[in-house]
Amino acid sequence: PTTATTLYSQLISVNHVNVLVADFGSVLTSVAVPIAEENKMLLFDQTGTGASFFTPSNPYIVLTSLPTSGLWPDSLAQYLIKKGYSRIAIVYATNDFDQSQDQTLVSKLKAANITPVYNNGVPTSTSSYSVLLNNMANTHPQAVIELGYPNNDIAFLQALKASGDHFKMVFTIFPGQLPQLFLTSSGPSSINNVYTYPAPPLLSFSHVNYGLNTTQFESAYKQQTGQSANFLSIAGYNTGLIIQKTLETANSLNQLSLRHAVSHFSGSLTTLDGTFKINSEGAQVGETLPVGKITTTSQGQVSVKFVTSPNS
Incomplete structure (x- = not known):
């Protein structure tokens, strides 16, 4: 900066x-x-x-x-509510990008009478998630949400793999934008069955x-x-x-x-x-991001199953 x-x-x-x-x-x-x-x-x-x-x-x-x-978590909140998940654990990096997502997600969940069992902000420089994951696991969540930048996501998923913990749903942001980065840094298994926001080209627009x-x-x-x-x-x-x-x-x-x-x-x-499409403040409001579940093969091929409607 x-x-x-x-x-x-x-x-x-x-x-x-x-x-x-x-x-x-x-x-x-x-x-x-x-x-x-x-x-x-x-x-x-x-x-x-x-x-x-x-x-x-x-x-x-x-x-x-x-x-x-602030708009990104709309689809994520919609999916969590639809699935009936009442025990949701969130860890987020305290920067503008991730903190605004946490605020929107928590607000929408609370509007549906769901209060996260864990919601903790950490520095963007965080590189070890082992203790944080243990604290989240102790709340017995159905869904675990990590909101960070690519380095945060990589460190989180590596810690999750090492912990042996299993949750019904694990969500991180950047596998949907940069899958090759995760394949290279952590291997295909690190993002297999992980939920994310699929962005182009995983989200394809033909028209x-x-x-x-x-x-x-x-x-x-x-x-x-x-x-x-x-x-x-x-x-x-x-x-x-x-x-x-x-x-x-x-x-x-x-x-x-x-x-x-x-x-x-x-x-x-x-x-x-x-x-x-922008609003009066110049913010982009037309491009929406769905939620999808990533599947990988041992050869590094990546596919995604959309669980909320892709606007394409």
Whole structure:
């Protein structure tokens, strides 16, 4: 974040860019938001979904490629309630991204008269979950939810495998975005039968009205790079599409004109990442994430079974 702060400022004051794009994730985006607002520069926020980034007083942010994190747990809460799980244990990292998810999830569960038997926030730097898992297991949960970044998820799933504990449902966020990372770091068994939010390309969109659909992009990306597309490459491509559409339709490079252009086509654009729609604060509300259960083979093949409706 310290390096990002310097570079965002340099892009604006030294390079005098017309278009400013944030790096991946809420941690690196968090330092860009106040800089962009102070300099009256529109920030194209790729995947920084922290709910605190979006306020009525700041028109200088647009979230392009993920829904604001406060919306993510809608499908998860829906599934837990439908399954009748009353004993739910949650551990979450205390950053904007994960904490806002915990707040939404707990709120929706309590509205259904379900109070988590365990709900504990830990530093994002947490790398050992053995004691935490033991504390969660002592509450005899039916469902165990871990909300973190990829390193948190990996450490949690490794600790779960080592513990020998078994629960009816285990949920973590990033296997649905970066399955190959988990296969490489922990092996196929680490995410087998784990629930997650499947993101593109596990969540595939065939009917689009702007840019390539999921299958076309995967083919083109493989041909260009020799690598398989993952969510990060799709998020980057989708951000490019949104910027391209903005420049096609804006009257000028004035930053509020760019923002007005985005608002104008919001809700009418369907890409390989779903429906692009922002609210008045610039938060993405059109792209929804279902809940799915991952299955892996010993050869590392990954498939997903959707347990809530994929909006595709």
